Amino acid sequence: MKEHQKYFHVTDTEGQLLPYFVTIANIESTDPAKVIEGNEKVIRPRLADAAFFFETDKKQTLESRIEKLNNIIFQKDLGTLHDKAVRVAELAEFIANKLGFNPEDAKRAAMLAKTDLMTDMVFEFPDLQGLMGYHYAIHDGEKQDVAKAQLEQYLPKFAGDKVPQTEPGIAVAIADRIDTLIGLFGINQPPTGSKDPFALRRAALGVLRIITENKLDLDLHELVARALSDKCYGKAFEWQEAGNKAVDFMFERFRAKYDDEGISAEVFLSVLAVKPTKPLEFDQRVKAVNHFQTLEEAAALAAANKRVSNILSKQGVTDTQPVKLELLQEDAEKALATAVSDKQLALAPLFAEGDFKAVLEQLADLRGAVDTFFDDVMVMADDEQVRNNRLALLGQLRNLFLGVADISLLG
Numbered sequence: 001m002k003e004h005q006k007y008f009h010v011t012d013t014e015g016q017l018l019p020y021f022v023t024i025a026n027i028e029s030t031d032p033a034k035v036i037e038g039n040e041k042v043i044r045p046r047l048a049d050a051a052f053f054f055e056t057d058k059k060q061t062l063e064s065r066i067e068k069l070n071n072i073i074f075q076k077d078l079g080t081l082h083d084k085a086v087r088v089a090e091l092a093e094f095i096a097n098k099l100g101f102n103p104e105d106a107k108r109a110a111m112l113a114k115t116d117l118m119t120d121m122v123f124e125f126p127d128l129q130g131l132m133g134y135h136y137a138i139h140d141g142e143k144q145d146v147a148k149a150q151l152e153q154y155l156p157k158f159a160g161d162k163v164p165q166t167e168p169g170i171a172v173a174i175a176d177r178i179d180t181l182i183g184l185f186g187i188n189q190p191p192t193g194s195k196d197p198f199a200l201r202r203a204a205l206g207v208l209r210i211i212t213e214n215k216l217d218l219d220l221h222e223l224v225a226r227a228l229s230d231k232c233y234g235k236a237f238e239w240q241e242a243g244n245k246a247v248d249f250m251f252e253r254f255r256a257k258y259d260d261e262g263i264s265a266e267v268f269l270s271v272l273a274v275k276p277t278k279p280l281e282f283d284q285r286v287k288a289v290n291h292f293q294t295l296e297e298a299a300a301l302a303a304a305n306k307r308v309s310n311i312l313s314k315q316g317v318t319d320t321q322p323v324k325l326e327l328l329q330e331d332a333e334k335a336l337a338t339a340v341s342d343k344q345l346a347l348a349p350l351f352a353e354g355d356f357k358a359v360l361e362q363l364a365d366l367r368g369a370v371d372t373f374f375d376d377v378m379v380m381a382d383d384e385q386v387r388n389n390r391l392a393l394l395g396q397l398r399n400l401f402l403g404v405a406d407i408s409l410l411g
Contacts, residue, residue: 003127005043053121054135061140062133065115072117075198078183081114084176087232088113091175092168094226099216101167109149109168110175112137116150130154145169156206159260163210174210174223177203181250182227186242190249204250205257211279220247221277247277254282263290266410273406281354288356289405295360297367298410304370305401305408308394311379320399321392327385332369332376333393339369340396347400356404363400370397 001007007021021043029035069082078084089110096106116122116133133150145166152169153176155162164170184190184198191200211218224243227233251272258268263286271285292298312318323341328334343362350359379394381387401407 001043003125004046005039007039007043049124050121053119053124057119057121057132057136058139062112062115062136062142063140065118066111068118069114075183075187077187081117084179085111085114087227088172088175088179090231091179091223091227092171095171095174095218095223096167098218098222099167099171101171105143105146105149105168106171106175108142109146109153110172112142112146113150113153113172113176149173156209158202163206163213165214170210170214170216174207174218177207178223178227179232181207181246182224182233182242185246185249186228186233190245200249201253204253207250208253208257208279208283212283215280217278217280219277220250220279251279251282254279254286258286264293267293267405270405270407270409273409274402274404284354285356285404288360289407289410291357292360292364292407293410295364297364298407300367300371301364301401302407302410304367304374305398305406307374308398309406309408312391312395312398315391317391317395320395321388323393323396324385324389327389329386330377332372333390336366336369336373336397337393339366340393340400343400344396347403351403359404363404366397366400 001009001021005021005023007023010018010020010022012018021039023039025035066082066085069085070080072081073079074081074084089107092106092110093103095101096103112133116129116136119132119136121132122129130151130153134147137147137150138144145168148166149164149168149172152164152166153172155164155169155173164173180198180203181200184200189198207220210216221243224247228243254272255265255268259265267286267289270289271282274285276282276285323337325337328337343366347359347362350356350362377390379387379390381390
């Protein structure tokens, strides 16, 4: 009614469909009954066709259609839809195990996920893919969540759309998108400025949204490594190349999301610089840095971090060395060393909990000690041991902030 005839369907107070529709006429008819009759005459055969397809489809189970997926090419270099179903089932099972979900339900939902594409109803009405899979799965006696996963695998479909809620739905929706992303990057067909035939941008953002909005502790590098394991794509691609490109591409999708939320690009880039691999953690860090920017101490500490970063970079310091207390000479450097050491101990449990907002709030307390250090202490002392010790102290200071983000990129 809605798609083919642009009619308004009618539901009851419970949201259930009623056998009525509302249509609009662009003339004031002298015989409204004729207009109604004409519209009913047009829609009735369409509904009759749908009813026929529905009843015919129900004579075969979704499971009986799995083998038929071998007849449809997913992508010429990536195999059939059956090949994809097997890969997605393996990855969905892995995700379910990581999250404490039922792995068998995830695997079952994945193997059935594309079977409704083989039905007459979806062939005639392609927009019903997923929805028909749900109804046929219910009819076949599949578990409720396995059936719902048939519909949820496509969520979110657009910006602002809801994300999957059932365990199998979450596992399949993530696995399906990861499989597509890895496959296309593996054969070197990433999106271009004007072309994105497999909707990889939307797929990547979908993965990020499902993980962050459901607060899932998943690591993209782990998922991608599994997608490229022998049980999935196997030796088809070089993992380092395809995997790293796909992960970088996915995290880049966060930029548009944060832009829509009014979070600045520099906040996003400060987190991207430290390369977290868990989307949920990435999101928590971004929100922590965005909050940090509102603190009075933020600008001064960002400037100090920039100064520290430049000093360490010029001196070629790339690793963190221990600070030797016996080489500390000035009161200001002793005070900073004590403050840094105290923070390392105090922040360890906060880092472990992923409470990055609290970490940055506590690091803001270092502003006074840092300012005094740069006012009173010559970092590049003549004595090589003293100089190296001061560089080690600055390295430890910088590492505390890098545990969240590179705040030298702010402001």
